[in-house]
Amino acid sequence: MGDIEQTWIIFLIIFILILVNGFFAAAEMALVSLRKKDIQKMVDQKVKKAGLLKKVTADSTVYLSTIQVAITLAGFLSSAFAGAKLASGVVAFFSGLGVELGQSLAVILVTIILSYITLVLGELVPKRIALQNAKKFALFCVPVVYFVMIVTKPFVKLLSLSTNLVLKVLRVPEKTSKERITEEEIKEMIVSGHFEGLYKKEERDMLESIFRFDDLPAEMIMTPRVEVFLLNIDEPFVDQLDQVIHSGFSRIPVYKTNKDKIVGVLLIKDILKEIKDQGYEDLDFTRLLREPYFVPEHVKLNTLFSNMKKQKEHISFLVDEYGGFQGIVTMEDLIEEIVGNIYDEHDELDQSIVRQNKHSYLVDGTIQLQELNRRLQLHLPEDASEYDTLGGLIINRLGYIPREVIEEEIVFEHLVFKIVEVEDNRIEKVQLLIKPKKDI
Secondary structure (H helix, E strand, C coil), X not given: CCHHHHHHXXXXXXXXXXXXXXXXXXXXXXXXXXXXXXXHHHHHCCCCCHHHHHHHCCCHHHHHXXXXXXXXXXXXXXXXXXXXXXXXXXXHHHHHCCCCCCHHHHHHHHHHHHHHHHHHHHHHHHHHHHHHCHHHHHXXXXXXXXHHHHHCHHHHHHHHHHHHHHHHHCXXXXXXXXXXXXXXXXXXXXXXXXXXCCCCHHHHHHHHHHHHHCCCEHHHCCEEHHHCCCEECCCCHHHHHHHHHHHCCCEEEEEECEEEEEEXXXXXXXXXXXXXXXXXXXXXXXXXXXXXXXXXXXCEHHXXXXXXXXXXXCEEEEECCCCCEEEEEEHHHHHHHHHCCCCCCCCCCCCCEEXXXXXXXXXXXXXXXXXXXXXXXXXXXXXXXXXXXXXXXXXXXXXXXXXXXXXXXXXXXXXXEEEEEEECCEEEEEEEEECCHHHC
């Protein structure tokens, strides 16, 4: 056999070994990509070779070790063939060009070229192909992987024992706790999935809201006491009927003496039934009151949601440590925290943030900072104990409560706030200017 024929045979063997390397690299990627529930679904659907696939993937350590042995052997053999057989040919080739090349340098050159080809054809390309259709490739390759698992079982067992022995000598525990996906990793996957077009912005917002749900206290989304429509138990119902009608609410809190003392909740459907039976002139609505559901203002939203479902409550009353009534949270408020605003026929469209131009907004002073951050992608502090709202942040920065509109601007990093409306010692409207960061 001549040198040329021998060289071509060596090239053929190396090419086959690269293909073997690529096959097992792709098999590894396909098998790792499959989730157990996907495999079980194929088994339930009686997909051909799905049972074998389930058997092979039952122990990831075994099949990954088997694949690694095959890849290592293929790489080792291709390097051995190339280094031993092709280096002389490379020396002769360069000699014919009038360039003297040492044997050692020729081996290094062959190894570098082979490594590049193996990396592209034996690793990157096969793995990319396998990821395009992991299920089909996994079903295609699993018989070969299973056969190799049986053949190499003694060797894999020896490797496992050797590994455990070295770990014991190094005093490293043999078994480590399984890796768990953290909340931050899931959030990163949500963002990545949105950018890759797997789901829309609305879906991303809902998923992210779910993670915020168990972090936020109820006071962050409550309707403050000053904005809650209340009935006075000491006044005749007929005198308050017009207010009830115009309120549009189906459940109305009732207080006695002062607004800190909530004594019950009045359901409009109970009132309608009573009016039908006896009219409204002498209606005693006090006997129709339902027990109010009190909760601490710092209770987490997930806890409040769970408890309200169990208690079949649709409205909760938040109180501070002294028992003072602070505001209300309804079941609708909790659901809106995940899915966004829900409007009925009586609701006005949300005007808490009105865009004026490219960088300017008119914002309600009572808006929660968490809501403002989420909607305008800002980074205002949300965990301050002194305030929860935009108005509270501005008052904290000023050091006093403005009784009227002032000219002073409040600057926070690249944000400029200017008060445009004050009422009853409360900041009602604020103009927000968002400066481009390059202009700071």
